Amino acid sequence: MTTLAVDCMGGDHGPRVTLAACRHFLEHERDAQLLLVGQPQAFAGWKHPRAVVVEASEVVAMDDPVEIALRRKKDSSMRVAIQLVKDGRAHAAVSAGNTGALMALSRYLLKTVEGIDRPAIAYPLPNAKGGATTVLDLGANVDCTEQHLLQFAVLGSALVSALKHVDAPSVGLLNIGEEAIKGSEMIKRAGELLRSAANSGDLNFHGNVEGNDIYKGTTDIVVCDGFVGNVLLKTSEGLATMIGGFLKEEFSRNPVTKLAAAIAYPVLRAFKSRVDYRRYNGAALLGLRGLVFKSHGSADALAFERALARAYDAARNNLLERVQARIAHARPLLAAGEQDARAANAVA
């Protein structure tokens, strides 16, 4: 039996969406058990033999500053869900709430794994090969050093090996050209460090990749600092929305184009489902001493269920142990980052 702690209050839609997703998820996963965390009134009339309600009196709002989530709302559904992981009562926590708060609470309650300075957010983006490219960091860390990028590479490799059953997933370093001499000073140093890791057998380092390689699917994993990652994610969302909008506008321009749309409907629906971001929902917060998954805040039930499924797969495939094993192996290379990590954990 694998148990997930679900922050049922998080996200733009709250329990209406999260609980619908939970019911559907339980119907499909017969070995799953859920701890549903939230305010009691949210669960009125809700019952399932493999679901247990855990009450929490507060809710972290989507726009709450990190400090409020961390210092004030000590009985929030988000915090209680993470605490259940820390206490060993759940294998992973899932929330669609405020990313900053989720990261801060996870880090504060769970601490980072030894050798990891900062946790990272890893997100699967669809690629032209029909799979997904795992990109990290997507927004947790804005000022990164080359040591952090190496840590992201090790963490991402553990995630992909757990979820995709690939032993040595390939890692690309996001850069502005394929040649090793390209990029900022930090990126060049990161390239050297990743090459050393490849030489010592800790990573399957492909080399530099460019932005288009993410969607081509050139490598399983792409590492970048959180600023760049956040920009590329939001830019992609913006572009996909614009393209979708243009397509819709053209097909609804006049009665003739509307007729064409009706005829092409099955094709357009198949196309839409292929680019549906909901299929790729569920970002992993990596580098913590416990599993936490983040759903998009605007997720509907289908998308939130996808995030539950990813957390469930990660827990069943021992993601945490894999992360720890990989980090232990890469220890000599990660050594420089370790002191920072201890200091950061002590401060948090």
Add this chain to the structure above:
Amino acid sequence: MTTLAVDCMGGDHGPRVTLAACRHFLEHERDAQLLLVGQPQAFAGWKHPRAVVVEASEVVAMDDPVEIALRRKKDSSMRVAIQLVKDGRAHAAVSAGNTGALMALSRYLLKTVEGIDRPAIAYPLPNAKGGATTVLDLGANVDCTEQHLLQFAVLGSALVSALKHVDAPSVGLLNIGEEAIKGSEMIKRAGELLRSAANSGDLNFHGNVEGNDIYKGTTDIVVCDGFVGNVLLKTSEGLATMIGGFLKEEFSRNPVTKLAAAIAYPVLRAFKSRVDYRRYNGAALLGLRGLVFKSHGSADALAFERALARAYDAARNNLLERVQARIAHARPLLAAGEQDARAANAVA
């Protein structure tokens, strides 16, 4: 009469594409004159009353290192085209060649405007409002300071005011959240500097924007460092290619979907033309004491003509004088960047 110097040898396709574009451009722009630069055999049989061939014996290859373009091929078509601008014989130069070489040669021959440390590449990206968002820098500068971002904002404002006839185009600072407290340390300092510039009337600063705002069209201009800009451009290209590929695949899956495609053809064509990158071809190299425009290397005749048209519009609308006037006005704020610029010009 406005004169453009055209590097006819540059780009993936060379004279076949550039000369076809030149002919079409001359037919449409009755006040334009072209200086066609290249190896003599490229122009065999080519004649137009408003075109003059300027011979250059060498060609900068698409993969030539900057040093080769700068120190070895001293009679390259690219270099000669830029020299024509420096000598006052052309109002602007246009090339589809190697970006790094074009930037290095432009900087070496033309030098930067006083107050500008580094030239930037400004690129128009389509937005949902039906216009274009001008993004800079797109790859020329990888390690930027807040002073550089301010310079980009001033340069971008001059470009958009010249090409779109908007007096005070709005500027967004690309960040990972709208709040002023977000982002890396450099970005926060850049935000402060841009706010000061807005207060002193030098910029119409909107505030922070996120990646999706580029395609929403929230501001006329978005500034970012060249690393982030290059990543977002390449990521966008990759995503658009993937989405286009998926759409094509779905419509060619079987005879029924192919029939649907035939019926929907006019709509799909209209859609394709709206997202056609060729309509947005022509990046401006800004901050130099002369106008240089860069076409995409893979440009076809339609796309290259678009780059010619942008260079032509910029020249006719006195982009250079506008840049200088704006920079003179923003002088006190830019002062800190000036010393670096002098040093850089002296070295180049």
